[in-house]
Amino acid sequence: MSNDVFALSGRFDVAIIGAGIVGCALARRFALEGASVAIIDKASDILDGASKGNSAILHTGFDAPVGSLEQACIAAGYAEYLEIHGRLGLPLIKSGALVIAWSEEEKALLPSLMEQARQNGVADVEPLGEAAMRRAEPGLGAGARAAFRVPREYLIDPWSAPFAYLLQAIENGAQVLRGAEVTGGRRDGIDWSLETSRGTVQAGLVINAAGLWGDLLDEKLIGRRDFHMKPRKGQFVVYDKPAAQLASHILLPVPNKITKGVVVCRTAFGNLLVGPTAEDQDDREHATLVPETLEALKKRGEEILPALRDHQVSAIYAGLRPATEFKDYCIKAHDKSYITVGGIRSTGLSAALGIAQHVLKLAALDLTKPADPAWPVVSNISEYFPRDWQSEGHGGIVCHCEMTTRREVLAALDGPLPARSLAGLKRRTRVTMGRCQGFFCSAELARLTEGHFDRPMAEKA
Amino acid sequence: MNLPLETDVLVIGAGPAGLAAATILARTARVLVVEREAVAGGIPRHCGHYPFGIREFHRLMKGPDYARALVKRAQEAGVQIANGVNVVRLEPGPRVTVTCDAGVSEIRARFVLLSTGVRESSRAQRLIGGEKPGGILPTGALQGLVYLEGKRPFRRPVILGTELVSFSAIMTCRHAGIEPVAMIEPNPQTTARWPAALFPRLNGIALHLSTSIRSIEGRERVERIVIDGPSGTRSIETDGVIISGKFRPEAALLDGSHLAKDAATGGPVIDSVGRCSDPAYFAAGNLLRPVETAGWSWAEGIAVAKSIRAALAGSLGQDTTHPVTLTGDALAWVMPQRVAEADERAHTCLQLRVNRPAKGRIVARAGGAEYASQKIDSRPERRITLPLPPRGAPVEIMLEEQ
Numbered sequence: 001m002s003n004d005v006f007a008l009s010g011r012f013d014v015a016i017i018g019a020g021i022v023g024c025a026l027a028r029r030f031a032l033e034g035a036s037v038a039i040i041d042k043a044s045d046i047l048d049g050a051s052k053g054n055s056a057i058l059h060t061g062f063d064a065p066v067g068s069l070e071q072a073c074i075a076a077g078y079a080e081y082l083e084i085h086g087r088l089g090l091p092l093i094k095s096g097a098l099v100i101a102w103s104e105e106e107k108a109l110l111p112s113l114m115e116q117a118r119q120n121g122v123a124d125v126e127p128l129g130e131a132a133m134r135r136a137e138p139g140l141g142a143g144a145r146a147a148f149r150v151p152r153e154y155l156i157d158p159w160s161a162p163f164a165y166l167l168q169a170i171e172n173g174a175q176v177l178r179g180a181e182v183t184g185g186r187r188d189g190i191d192w193s194l195e196t197s198r199g200t201v202q203a204g205l206v207i208n209a210a211g212l213w214g215d216l217l218d219e220k221l222i223g224r225r226d227f228h229m230k231p232r233k234g235q236f237v238v239y240d241k242p243a244a245q246l247a248s249h250i251l252l253p254v255p256n257k258i259t260k261g262v263v264v265c266r267t268a269f270g271n272l273l274v275g276p277t278a279e280d281q282d283d284r285e286h287a288t289l290v291p292e293t294l295e296a297l298k299k300r301g302e303e304i305l306p307a308l309r310d311h312q313v314s315a316i317y318a319g320l321r322p323a324t325e326f327k328d329y330c331i332k333a334h335d336k337s338y339i340t341v342g343g344i345r346s347t348g349l350s351a352a353l354g355i356a357q358h359v360l361k362l363a364a365l366d367l368t369k370p371a372d373p374a375w376p377v378v379s380n381i382s383e384y385f386p387r388d389w390q391s392e393g394h395g396g397i398v399c400h401c402e403m404t405t406r407r408e409v410l411a412a413l414d415g416p417l418p419a420r421s422l423a424g425l426k427r428r429t430r431v432t433m434g435r436c437q438g439f440f441c442s443a444e445l446a447r448l449t450e451g452h453f454d455r456p457m458a459e460k461a
Numbered sequence: 462m463n464l465p466l467e468t469d470v471l472v473i474g475a476g477p478a479g480l481a482a483a484t485i486l487a488r489t490a491r492v493l494v495v496e497r498e499a500v501a502g503g504i505p506r507h508c509g510h511y512p513f514g515i516r517e518f519h520r521l522m523k524g525p526d527y528a529r530a531l532v533k534r535a536q537e538a539g540v541q542i543a544n545g546v547n548v549v550r551l552e553p554g555p556r557v558t559v560t561c562d563a564g565v566s567e568i569r570a571r572f573v574l575l576s577t578g579v580r581e582s583s584r585a586q587r588l589i590g591g592e593k594p595g596g597i598l599p600t601g602a603l604q605g606l607v608y609l610e611g612k613r614p615f616r617r618p619v620i621l622g623t624e625l626v627s628f629s630a631i632m633t634c635r636h637a638g639i640e641p642v643a644m645i646e647p648n649p650q651t652t653a654r655w656p657a658a659l660f661p662r663l664n665g666i667a668l669h670l671s672t673s674i675r676s677i678e679g680r681e682r683v684e685r686i687v688i689d690g691p692s693g694t695r696s697i698e699t700d701g702v703i704i705s706g707k708f709r710p711e712a713a714l715l716d717g718s719h720l721a722k723d724a725a726t727g728g729p730v731i732d733s734v735g736r737c738s739d740p741a742y743f744a745a746g747n748l749l750r751p752v753e754t755a756g757w758s759w760a761e762g763i764a765v766a767k768s769i770r771a772a773l774a775g776s777l778g779q780d781t782t783h784p785v786t787l788t789g790d791a792l793a794w795v796m797p798q799r800v801a802e803a804d805e806r807a808h809t810c811l812q813l814r815v816n817r818p819a820k821g822r823i824v825a826r827a828g829g830a831e832y833a834s835q836k837i838d839s840r841p842e843r844r845i846t847l848p849l850p851p852r853g854a855p856v857e858i859m860l861e862e863q
Contacts, residue, residue, distance in 0.1 A: 238585075242716040288676060291590045298588075310724055312709075316585045317593065389547070392564035396545040400497055401713070403547070403560075422595060435713065437583035440498075442598060443507070443605025446612050455681060457595065458612035461637040 007199035008177050012038040013365060015194055015203035017182050017217060019043075020051035021352045022344050023209035024162035025077075027169035029356035034367040037174035038201055039166070040194070042181035044454040045424030047162055050211045051348065052423070053234065053287065053319020055276060056158040056267055058092070059350040062117035062125065062150050063099075063255055068328045069358070071120050074347055076354030081156070084353075087375050088164040090157060091268050091382035097153035097250035098128070098137060100144050100304075106254040107145045113254065114148050124151050139246045141303045153250050157268040157382050158349050159427035163417070164378045165352070170416045171374035177201070178420060179454065182210075185221050187337060194221075205363055207339045212284040212322045214330075214342035222334055227324040227342055231284050234276025234346070237297045238315040239308065240435045241383070243272035246305045262297065264304045269402070269430060270383030271314060274301035276346075280323075287318035314401075314435040321345045331355065333362040379408060381430050398448070399441045401434020409445070413452045420454050464543055464559065464566055468493040470769060471557055471570035473548050473714070476503020477755045478746025479576035480531040480540075481517075481762030482769070487538040490773055493568070494535070495546040495559060501535075502528025503578060504601065505755050509608035510632045516756040525608065527755070551575075551718040555741045572741055572769050575729065576762060577714065579747040581626070582707035584677075589621075589704075591676030596683040596701035600630040603703055607637040615701030619643045619686055620666075621674060623651035624706035624842055626752075631664060634703075642699055643667045645674060645688060648818070652706070652842050677702055706842070708751030725787075725794035726750040732782045732799040733849055735765035735807035740780050743769055750796050750812060753844070764807040771805055778803025783853055785811065789860030791819035793841070800827075802853035810846040813858070815839045821862035823847065828854035 014030045016023045019041035027039045041048070058081055061074030085092050101107035110127065117125045126149045133147040134140060170176060180198035185206070187193075194201040210217040215225040244266045253261035264274050274297050294316055302308045323345045324330055330343040339362055341355060348355075379388060381404075388394050388405045395406030412419045412428040419425035422432070422445070431445060432438040438445075446457040468491045472479045475496035480503075483492045500506060505513055508524030515521060518530055535542065543561070550558035555573045559566055581599040596615050598606075606612045616639060620630050623646040634641050641664075646652070649671045672690030677683060685696045710728035721730040721738035728749045729737045736743055745765040746758035753761075771777040782799035793816035797808050811825070818840045825833040827850030837860075839845055850856055 237588075241713075285680065286592060288592060289588075289590045291588045291675070294588045294590070313586050313588070314583075316588060389549075389560045390565055392562070394560075394562060394564075396499065396562050397497060397547045397560070400547060403549075435583075436580045436711075437585055437599070439580040439583070439599040439601040440605075442602035442614075443609050443612075446606055446614070447610050455595065458606050458610070458614040461607060461611050461613040 008038050008175055008201050010202070011191060012036045012201065012203040014205045014207060015040060015192065015201050016207045016209055018209035018211055019046035019166065019176065019178070020049050020209065020211050021047070021162040021348045022211070022341055022355055024166040024169070025352035025356040026207055026209055026341070026359060027174045028165040029360050031169040031172040031174045032369070032373050033360060034369050035365060037169060038177060038203060039169070039174060040177045040180050040182060040196060040201060042179070044179045044420045046166060046178065046417070047159060047427060048423065050320055050322050051162060052427070053236065053317050054158050054346065054349050055236070055263055055265070055273065056155060056349070057250055057265065058154040058156045059347055060122045060150060060152050061350070062120055062122040063113065064120060064347070065327060066116060066119045069331060070329050070347060070351065073329065073351035073354035073358055075121060076357050077351040080353040080357070088168065089377035089380060090161050090164055091380060091385050093155035093266070093268055093382070093384050095153070095155050095248060095250055095266065097150040097252050098133065098147040099150065099252045099254060100133070100140070100147045101254055102143045102145065104145065109254050110146060110148055117150065122150065122152070125149065126151070137247055137249055137251065139305045139307055141306050143303060155250065155266060155268050156349070160378050160381060161349065162352065163428065164376070167376045167378065167417055168374065171376050172370065176417065182217065182220070192337060205337055205339065205365065207341060207359065209341045211344070212320055214322065214340065218340055222338055226332060226340070227326055227330045229284060230323050230325060231281050232321040232323040232345070233279040233281055233287050233318055234321060235289055235293050235297065235318045236273050236275030236316065237294055237301065237313055238267070238317070239272040240312045240314040241270045243308060243311040244270050246272060246307050251304055262300050264301055268382040268384065274298070276319070284320065287320045289316055289318050312435065315433060315437070331358065339363060379411065398444055399431040399434065401436050402430035404429045404431045409448055413449060418452065420452065422449070422453065422457055425449065464546065464561065464568060465493060467569040469570065469773060470572050470574060471495065471555070471568055472574045472576060473557070474503070474576040474578055475501035475532070475542055476576060476578050476746060477505065477531060477759040478762035479574065480535045481759040482574050482576065482745060482766035483540040484535045484538045485763055485766035486769060487535070487540045489770060492540045494540055494542045495548060496542060496544045497547045499545050501532045501542050501544055507604040507608045508629060509604070509636060510629065513755055517759050548714055551714055551720065551742070553719055553739060572743060572772055574765065574769060575714070575737070575742060575744040575748055576746045577711045577748045579708040579752050580711050581705060582709055584704050587704070587707070589674050589677060591678055592680060594677070594679035594681055594683050597677060598701065598703055600626050600633070600703055600705040603630060604633050607633050613637045613639055615639065615683070617642045617699055618701030618703050619645060619697060619699045620703045620705055621645050622705035622707065623653055625653045627705040628653060630703045630705050631666065641666050643669055643697055645669045645672050647671070647673045650840065652840060674702070708747070710748045710751060712748060723794070723796070723798050726796050728796070730798045731796065732801045733797045733806050733808050734777065734801045734803055735768045750794060768805060768807045778805055781853070783855040785856040785858065787858050789862065791815045791817055791862060792858065792860050795858060800850060800853050800856055806849065808849065810848055811858070813845040813847065814841065814843070815845070816841055819860065819862055821860055824859045824861065825850070826857045827851070
């Protein structure tokens, strides 16, 4: 019962452009409020832009600018994630974070950062002297001076969460149109007619959640832009699973004005990641990995956790944050029929549910909540909770490194939101994301996915 | 098939080493082989070319025929092979936890043989820059696509590496009508021996030595690569990248187990009898080191099986072992990593590799006294062997470079 259609007909209360983390959370919120929702993305699968590469942390917002919209959305999004994750089957790894000073100058900044945290409602921060810090994280390098603990910074699965949001939207009536680029649109009286590469979509309210393309989309649809995209690239190095034993907390640096800096933390999938960098660029599409930068990240990782030297890299990736010339989010209702949700930089995963609450208020639609909304449960792919391979009837293992079962792969190719690219299948199931990067399972995957992807993994020889 | 709860010998991995050992052991013991793939036979299963089988079957065979012959011989000897079974945990006992379609279960055995083989290093492990489009594959994945599935993932790829497996990649491409456009080697010479250096030219494939891949470009599919070489930086139009060689033992099971791992080989620490740090666990084949031929791994399986047979009979010597150490920064690894006091030996030699081209004399000392030496002129990935010491004693191996 695939929800995937080649065109949408009828009129929608809300059309969301962009199926990234923010778009998925918006679709969920509006569908749960009783709106008829269409969500449109130009890529062949969801989460294909900025949302495909982040650091997979659920932030409290302790270091967000006090009084900012970003801080408010993170706090609200964080609270809602905690409330709903169990019902949707989403993991939460209660790691906590340490903000670590690596110089006397940074150490001098810790008290003001803790004060900022308290002002942001994160009252449980706790200063740690060097001895206490090393008891909390015995693997830290010699340069660490002092730290404070942020107990409620957690690790989550960055893809299953938005996937679950959109799945819940679909099960509550939302429609998804993938592979449809919005080429233009106009508003006749009450409703918008959005022209897409897959036909016209009629909607009362248009929400621009186009991430890296948000300013250009505004220009296309409303003839103006209030911000300019300044994509900021982040490169990451991921270590193989044994390295996850080296740190239990999320290890954060003292942030500077531009970036949160290089983080070392476990992932929900049982790896250890080091990153991101923060590199401004004009290109919105290409996130290029640079060998020298990856080497530098490894070196920084080894300063933070010297034992990393003996561990193997299993993956590398780069993402683009949709930064703008403004520090805060750029969320604006231009009128009753058009809202822009732009500049959601690096905190989108934590803030998405909160952003959706905020946008719902801005929209001020007259909606009737369904009495008994559907709550789908997604299957867990986090290493820290029971996996499918631990149960019966899984059909055998396809991806031996990530222990993805045949049943999981087949399920991800089916259902209301099937994977339509290898990248989409990876994000749903972890296939080929492990240490062998497809050495063992590519051949079988090419067979299992035949007829499912827009671009097949291989052609018939 | 219902998995047994216990057996005499549990073999993990049904490639040449595991099947060879199982075949020998089945004459005197109950042997269960668990294989995580749906079909037994190991890597040769998708090497659809020669040469395999000379040592084992005294005839020239292609990989898939060779793999089938190994499986048949094992089954005829009474070996039970369970495919589609993944091992998830190794514990003292030995107790081995597995998962298969029927769910998770535990198998107890008197002895376990680890023979889980090798894989190539990935693009990520080599920190190759650029984007992550479709069409970047290790040779192993290409072989599986071509020989097991009859598929073609690209038309005009480049091949990174010049090891034996890199030439296997060329043959695999030819078989599927794929035309590689270039072969790229970071070192000044090819890694595999002459006439390999001529091979790509003979096939009309440009060979770029002293060249590295700077970046891979393309969003959905590979469109081009940028290379850095003696003539500067340039790009090559291509639709795929085969990342070949630089093998690593498939040793993830050792992580989180009680067994000692050697960071240098990437495999388990073993002694000359073939035992791991827990003497109820043995290991053989390419899990021990990167990388040897199927025939070599098969012979190791047979040799280690003899140790296991002795262990089953209670006649394997004492467990005292002595370390083997390396001096000289060009030496990458040595195995066995320990020499047993016992007279029984599975391994007939010490195996070594260099990590860069190196010339000089290798000297082996046992208990301080030189017992062997050898001139070498070697390159990474090329086999070097030295005799084991005449009796159990700490061994030091030194490379005096010219």
